[in-house]
Amino acid sequence: MSSSPLNPPPSALTGRRLVALSVAVLFTAALLRSPIVAVAPVAGEIGADLGVTAPVVGLLTSIPVLAFAICSPLAVWVIRRGGVDFALSLCLVGAIAGCLIRSAGGLTAALVGTAIIGLFLTIGNVVVPIIIAREFPRERAHFMTGLYTSAINIGTMTVTLATAPLASEIGWRGAIVVWAGFGVVALAVWLGLRGIRGALLPRGGTVTRPTDEVDPRVARSASTWLLGAAFAGQAFSFYGVTAWLPSLLEDAGYDAASAGGISAVFQVSGIAGALLVPIITTRVSIFAGVLFVAVGWLAIPVGFALNPGLWLLWCIIGGVAQGGGLTVVFIMIGALGGGEHTVAGRSGIVQGVGYGLAAAGPIILGAIHEAADSWLPVLAVVAGAVVLFGVAGGIAAAPLRRR
Secondary structure, X not given: OOOEOOEOOHHHOOHHHHHHHHHHHHXXXXXXXXXXXXXXXXXXXXXXXXXXXXXXXHHHHHHHHHHHHHXXXXXXXXHHHHOHHXXXXXXXXXXXXXXXXXXXXXXXXHHHHHHHHHHHHHHHHHHHHHHHHHHOOHHHHHHHHHHHHHHHHHHHHHHHHHHHHHHHHHHHHHHHHHHHXXXXXXXXXXXXXXXXXXXXXXXXXXXXXXXXXOOOOHHHOHHHHHHHHHHHHHHHHHHHHHHHHHHHHHHOOOOHHHHHHHHHHHHHHHHHXXXXXXXXHHHOOHHHHHHHHHHXXXXXXXXXXXXXXXXXXXXXXXXXXXXHHHHHHHHXXXXXXXXXXXXXXXXXXXXXHHHHHHHHHHHHHHHHHHHHOOOHHHHHHHHHHHHHHHHHHHHHHOOOOOO
């Protein structure tokens, strides 16, 4: 049986090439959120230095998430025109440049640099799952996807813990620009793997549409939109809970430091989920992976509504689920099949829909809490988003079978 356009034979992935490819993917993953979350630990210093209010500083976090939604079609266009290898190089170079610009001047430079970061990281969001699906055999691709999403969580955790201490030594500008180093390492390894010409020259002909694809226009595929709805439920829940869980805990009687520590448990547990879900999807089925994530995610809204005192249990279970949710969505983006052309289109639509709703999540939940003066309606909306993930993801995953 001939190899899939996205799955070369295992013999093609041996030795130093496999190691280099894995390093490039994992350091790219660490870069994909680090410049965004680096702002929060030094937000006060940034506001004081630039002479702006907290909402303006908040734009340095919200602009990239909005870019993830708005710029996904542009990312797909870049991949189709320039090829997958060129797109990853462009992502890394552009994100590094954006980090440098953001730290180089005043408010204008900060906002422009942030917009550049959001644009080029969007390309990375779309292209990395394509590279994983193209380069790794199917079951190894599941495991690599888990490592990829784990690296996103590890990068986020590292930046959250280390940025403030760094700022006390080198200032906030140096503390947020230093995380561009993830991209520098990824780019150096990628150039060594692909060569200067292979990595930097656009080659649109590499993203071709196989003649045996039934419907290359993935926008007409029900599975694409089901997966988009599933990702929207996952992303809405994640960004909403990330934004408001500390406030919920403070209202429950915990001090700010304790609330922050409890929220960190939710984030760190995602690493375990990202590694556990590929085991479920390869040994049982992708549908089982979706079900595992959906049931675990409900621990956050249902658990905190019924018994907030068991916060450690809810944060561990829900944290594992949120890490697994991102992983299983990316697994399905590749597992639904097709060549690079199809996977790029599917990834762009899924992430555009998902991040579009995610960007509104903290705003919507905050407005609901303010109107109701209670966290119960907020938790009910999060539960609804989790159900959306489970139903839409389950329907999309049902036709897939473990190979």
